[in-house]
Amino acid sequence: MLFKQQALLRQKLFLLGSLAIGSLLYLVARVGSLDRLQPICPIESRLGPPHLPEQFPLRTLQYKRGLLHEIRKGNATKEQIRLHNLVQQLPRAIIIGVRKGGTRALLEMLNLHPAVVKASQEIHFFDNEQNYARGIDWYREKMPFSFLHQITIEKSPAYFITEEVPERIFKMNSSIKLLIIVREPTTRAVSDYTQVLEGKERKNKTYHKFEKLAIDGNTCDVNTKYKAVRTSIYTKHLERWLKFFPVEHFHIVDGDRLITDPLPELQLVERFLNLPSRISRYNLYFNATRGFYCLRFNNVFNKCLAGSKGRIHPEVDPSVVAKLRKFFHPFNQKFYQITGRTFNWP
Numbered sequence: 107m108l109f110k111q112q113a114l115l116r117q118k119l120f121l122l123g124s125l126a127i128g129s130l131l132y133l134v135a136r137v138g139s140l141d142r143l144q145p146i147c148p149i150e151s152r153l154g155p156p157h158l159p160e161q162f163p164l165r166t167l168q169y170k171r172g173l174l175h176e177i178r179k180g181n182a183t184k185e186q187i188r189l190h191n192l193v194q195q196l197p198r199a200i201i202i203g204v205r206k207g208g209t210r211a212l213l214e215m216l217n218l219h220p221a222v223v224k225a226s227q228e229i230h231f232f233d234n235e236q237n238y239a240r241g242i243d244w245y246r247e248k249m250p251f252s253f254l255h256q257i258t259i260e261k262s263p264a265y266f267i268t269e270e271v272p273e274r275i276f277k278m279n280s281s282i283k284l285l286i287i288v289r290e291p292t293t294r295a296v297s298d299y300t301q302v303l304e305g306k307e308r309k310n311k312t313y314h315k316f317e318k319l320a321i322d323g324n325t326c327d328v329n330t331k332y333k334a335v336r337t338s339i340y341t342k343h344l345e346r347w348l349k350f351f352p353v354e355h356f357h358i359v360d361g362d363r364l365i366t367d368p369l370p371e372l373q374l375v376e377r378f379l380n381l382p383s384r385i386s387r388y389n390l391y392f393n394a395t396r397g398f399y400c401l402r403f404n405n406v407f408n409k410c411l412a413g414s415k416g417r418i419h420p421e422v423d424p425s426v427v428a429k430l431r432k433f434f435h436p437f438n439q440k441f442y443q444i445t446g447r448t449f450n451w452p
């Protein structure tokens with residue numbers, strides 16, 4: 107009898123113990139989950155405005171890149187576009203110039219980033235009256251299809267020097283990011299001349315020598331009416347832009363360094379665009395035949411820029427080069443001062 111009572115008591119004690127442990131475990135779990143369900147302040151208000159994710163699903167993006175390529179070639183169906191929520195977005199960043207600064211190389215290299223989609227053609231929306239009159243929807247329709255988290259970038263180097271453009275871009279998006287790629291001003295002017303010269307030669311036309319265009323024959327001073335010279339006075343153009351956009355909206359890219367060592371320049375742009383660093387040494391390789399860095403997207407797809415990029419410049423009279431360098435010097439100093447980026451230009 108006593109033995110039976112003891113067994114019953116042990117059973118009761120065991121049941122009570124189990125209940126107590128169970129309740130304790132439930133309480134711990136509940137408190138934990140309560141903590142997670144009711145944060146001190148809602149997460150949204152603690153985060154800044156939505157920005158691009160730190161981690162991109164790379165595999166998905168590679169697949170998506172394939173699809174984007176098909177769309178560009180006109181092979182994707184409307185159904186595929188709808189299914190993948192593809193949209194034509196206005197650019198969130200524009201390479202506004204400078205002509206012959208390396209604008210094409212910069213755009214193509216940025217396009218290596220999985221979150222960037224480039225508008226392949228120069229759209230010339232803001233600098234061309236006819237195009238501008240077509241309206242913003244026309245502009246949007248010129249943009250490539252992209253996923254919502256991607257940013258579209260276009261480049262039209264004429265924007266930098268065209269009077270009306272800053273105000274027009276401001277009206278479209280006052281918080282847009284603006285990229286300006288510059289080269290040593292005299293080299294850029296010669297590059298500009300070389301491009302025009304090639305065009306004339308193609309049409310069997312004769313053209314003046316650079317020296318004749320860059321120097322005023324009457325005064326022997328630098329000819330500031332010559333467009334290739336005017337374009338290289340970077341500070342004059344930038345000052346017009348600064349009437350509409352604060353200096354933080356601009357990022358200056360060193361076009362000379364983009365030629366010799368592109369990666370650090372691209373990493374600075376990634377930071378400026380708030381993109382996680384994704385372009386790597388793997389994506390850029392030096393092609394000795396071409397004399398430039400070329401682009402590697404993956405094991406099978408790589409490309410160099412067209413032959414029209416990287417022309418051989420004509421020899422220029424050293425006294426003219428010296429005169430031009432002296433002429434640009436004070437403008438360069440002002441440009442460094444405004445932008446906070448100094449170059450070793452003479």
Ligand code: A3P
Nearest residue numbers: 206207208209210211297398399411415416417
């Ligand atoms: P040159 O033809 O004077 O050498 P833009 O695209 O603005 O017209 O600039 C053209 C310049 O981009 C070329 O000027 C070239 O030097 C420069 N560039 C920079 N990186 C390049 C690259 N990886 N391949 C070819 N050209 C490049």
